[in-house]
Amino acid sequence: MPFDAHDDVPDEALLVLFANGDGAAARVLTLRLTPRVMAHAYRLLGNRAEAEDVAQEAMLRLWKQAPDWRQGEAKVTTWLYRVVANLCIDRLRRARGGAVALDAIPEPADGRASAVEQLQERARAEALQAALDTLPERQRQAVVLRHIEGLANPEIAEIMEITIEAVESLTSRGKRALSAALAGRQEELGYVDER
Amino acid sequence: MSMSDKDDAGEGLDVFFEAARCQVPAPSPDLLARVLADADVAQQAHSAAFAAAPRQGIGPRLYRLLGGWPAMAGLATAALTGIWIGTALPEGLIGTAEAAYLVDITPEMAFDLAGGDF
Numbered sequence: 665m666p667f668d669a670h671d672d673v674p675d676e677a678l679l680v681l682f683a684n685g686d687g688a689a690a691r692v693l694t695l696r697l698t699p700r701v702m703a704h705a706y707r708l709l710g711n712r713a714e715a716e717d718v719a720q721e722a723m724l725r726l727w728k729q730a731p732d733w734r735q736g737e738a739k740v741t742t743w744l745y746r747v748v749a750n751l752c753i754d755r756l757r758r759a760r761g762g763a764v765a766l767d768a769i770p771e772p773a774d775g776r777a778s779a780v781e782q783l784q785e786r787a788r789a790e791a792l793q794a795a796l797d798t799l800p801e802r803q804r805q806a807v808v809l810r811h812i813e814g815l816a817n818p819e820i821a822e823i824m825e826i827t828i829e830a831v832e833s834l835t836s837r838g839k840r841a842l843s844a845a846l847a848g849r850q851e852e853l854g855y856v857d858e859r
Numbered sequence: 860m861s862m863s864d865k866d867d868a869g870e871g872l873d874v875f876f877e878a879a880r881c882q883v884p885a886p887s888p889d890l891l892a893r894v895l896a897d898a899d900v901a902q903q904a905h906s907a908a909f910a911a912a913p914r915q916g917i918g919p920r921l922y923r924l925l926g927g928w929p930a931m932a933g934l935a936t937a938a939l940t941g942i943w944i945g946t947a948l949p950e951g952l953i954g955t956a957e958a959a960y961l962v963d964i965t966p967e968m969a970f971d972l973a974g975g976d977f
Binding site: 682683691693699702712720724730839 | 876879880883886887890893894899
């Protein structure tokens with residue numbers, strides 16, 4: 665089957681084709697899903713090398729799950745977001761020696777954004793990432809899914825296995841914490857001038 | 860207008876979220892190659908597992924359908940007991956007096972088996 669013949673096929677159907685040995689399905693799924701998985705892992709971890717490791721592991725789990733995938737139960741992306749988050753949280757907790765993130769939000773690490781000041785947008789993205797890294801894991805996950813990945817609250821609730829009200833609470837607290845963390849950097853990032 | 864006094868839930872963060880959406884950390888070609896290699900290995904493993912799955916005939920499938928060895932042991936015991944009763948039951952246990960009490964509950968079957976000519 666031609667490679668581009670699968671471009672309009674839903675992820676779930678491609679996974680069935682993959683389980684049946686279709687090599688083209690593997691390539692389309694890899695090119696379609698790996699960037700999303702990688703981006704999500706990076707936003708939760710703030711570290712590119714670790715995000716790549718998580719992305720590879722998440723995709724490997726998808727390949728292994730393919731023969732037993734139950735159609736209609738969940739979207740492939742929903743399942744992947746959940747796997748990525750779990751892998752990232754495991755890594756974050758191991759890195760902290762098992763300590764759980766505190767709700768207190770410190771300032772982002774100095775110098776992370778200023779290192780790339782020449783590109784303002786990149787600086788903003790980096791500043792946001794630095795601020796995200798200071799959030800408790802669940803707040804960070806909810807904010808990233810809602811405001812960067814652009815998912816709706818019901819899907820986020822399914823991914824995080826919590827209620828929609830809990831999602832709203834997490835995103836609200838997370839955004840307040842981000843505002844506080846970024847409050848001192850508006851001028852540096854050109855935010856005041858543009859608004 | 861400052862970011863913090865515009866909205867207490869942080870709506871002023873939109874410009875940062877927009878920047879983050881535009882600054883997508885793309886996967887490296889090496890990562891894509893590793894993911895594809897994993898996919899290839901997984902597909903081969905699936906194929907090998909499928910090929911290695913034993914193709915059972917009707918006998919083994921019936922054996923499993925009936926419940927495996929416990930059910931088979933029960934059936935064998937019942938069958939052997941039936942054979943033993945049928946072949947080894949001493950005739951002396953049923954004397955002429957007891958035989959008189961034996962009642963044929965299906966006389967019409969005996970009639971049919973005999974050809975039904977009488």
